[in-house]
Amino acid sequence: MKWVTYQAGADVRTGVLDGESVRGLAAGTTLEGLLASGRLTEAGEDASRAPAEVRPLAEVRLLAPLRRPPSVRDGLCFLDHLRGCYRALGRDVELAEVWSRSPAFYFANADAIAGPYDDVPISPGSTMFDLELEVGAVIGRGGRDLHPDRAEAHIAGFTLFNDWTARDHQLVDLAQGIGMAKSKDGAITLGPALVTVDELEPYRRDGRLALELSATVNGAELTRGSLDRMDWTFGELLAYVSRGADLTPGAVIGSGTVPGGCLLEHVDTPDPADFARWLRPGDVVSLSGTGLGETRQTVTRGIDVIPLRPAAQGGTPR
Numbered sequence: 001m002k003w004v005t006y007q008a009g010a011d012v013r014t015g016v017l018d019g020e021s022v023r024g025l026a027a028g029t030t031l032e033g034l035l036a037s038g039r040l041t042e043a044g045e046d047a048s049r050a051p052a053e054v055r056p057l058a059e060v061r062l063l064a065p066l067r068r069p070p071s072v073r074d075g076l077c078f079l080d081h082l083r084g085c086y087r088a089l090g091r092d093v094e095l096a097e098v099w100s101r102s103p104a105f106y107f108a109n110a111d112a113i114a115g116p117y118d119d120v121p122i123s124p125g126s127t128m129f130d131l132e133l134e135v136g137a138v139i140g141r142g143g144r145d146l147h148p149d150r151a152e153a154h155i156a157g158f159t160l161f162n163d164w165t166a167r168d169h170q171l172v173d174l175a176q177g178i179g180m181a182k183s184k185d186g187a188i189t190l191g192p193a194l195v196t197v198d199e200l201e202p203y204r205r206d207g208r209l210a211l212e213l214s215a216t217v218n219g220a221e222l223t224r225g226s227l228d229r230m231d232w233t234f235g236e237l238l239a240y241v242s243r244g245a246d247l248t249p250g251a252v253i254g255s256g257t258v259p260g261g262c263l264l265e266h267v268d269t270p271d272p273a274d275f276a277r278w279l280r281p282g283d284v285v286s287l288s289g290t291g292l293g294e295t296r297q298t299v300t301r302g303i304d305v306i307p308l309r310p311a312a313q314g315g316t317p318r
Contacts, residue, residue, distance in 0.1 A: 002193040006060040023051035035249040063115040065194040072108040074254035077232040084265035103232035116191030116295035122302035123186040126166035129279040133215040133261030136161035151238035157196040162189035223260030
C-alpha cells in the first residue's frame with residue numbers, strides 16, 4: 001500500500017492511494033499512531049473496504065506521510081558519495097579504514113519535516129544551500145540489538161528523503177567537531193507516500209531493492225542511481241543503529257546520499273563558496289524513485305541572521 005497524509009481544506013487525514021483517489025480513514029487517525037499501535041495492516045484493510053471518505057487525488061494536498069516521527073537518523077551507506085565529495089574538494093579519495101568498520105549515521109531534526117510539495121527556505125545566513133537524494137526506511141516493528149540478517153523485517157516501508165544541507169554551516173559544524181548541527185537543521189523532506197515493503201517486492205534483486213533514483217534541479221538531471229548499490233544494507237544499518245538502543249515504530253532512518261545526488265559532489269571551483277550552482281530562491285528541486293513517486297519543491301529566501309556576540313576567551317565574562 002501507499003500511505004499518505006493529506007490535507008483537504010482545513011482537514012488533515014491519513015489514507016491510502018488508490019489510483020487517482022485517496023481512501024481516507026477517520027479524522028484524528030495518524031500514520032504515526034497506526035505504526036505505534038501495530039495496526040497499519042488492519043487499518044489499510046479498513047481503508048480499502050470501508051473508507052471514511054474518498055477524495056480525488058487532484059483535490060487534496062499531500063503532506064509528509066509522517067509529520068512528526070519519533071526520531072530521524074541519517075546514515076551514510078553509499079561510500080562513493082563520500083568519495084565524490086572528497087574529489088570535488090580536492091581531497092584524497094582513499095577512505096580511512098574506519099569507514100569500513102560500520103555505517104556512519106547522525107541524529108537529524110525530527111521537528112523539521114517538510115512535505116513533498118512544500119516550499120523550502122534556505123537556511124538562515126547560508127549561501128551554499130544543497131539538496132541530497134536519499135531513501136528513508138520507516139520502522140514498523142520496534143526492536144533492539146537487531147541481527148543484520150533479520151533487521152529489515154522491522155521496516156514497514158520506504159519513502160523519498162531529502163536531507164537539505166547548508167554546506168557553509170557544515171564547515172562550522174565540522175570545525176567544532178561535535179557533530180552535525182545548523183547545517184542539517186533546516187528541513188528534511190519525506191514523501192510523497194510511505195510505500196509498504198510488500199508493494200516494492202517486485203523490485204527486489206539478489207535480496208536488495210533495486211529502485212532507480214534520480215534528482216533534478218530546474219528540470220536538469222543532477223544524478224541517477226540505484227538503491228541496491230548501497231555499500232551497507234538497510235539490515236546492516238539498522239543492526240548498527242539498534243546496538244544498545246531501542247528503535248521505535250515510526251522512526252525514520254535515511255540511506256545516505258546516492259552518489260552524485262548533491263551539489264557538493266559537482267563543485268568545480270577551487271573555493272566551494274565560488275561554485276555557481278548552489279541553490280537559490282526560485283530553484284525547483286525534484287526527487288523521484290521507482291515505486292516511491294516524486295517530490296517537487298521550490299527553494300525560497302531564508303530569514304536574515306540575527307548576529308551573536310562572540311564568546312569571551314579564557315573564561316572571562318563578556
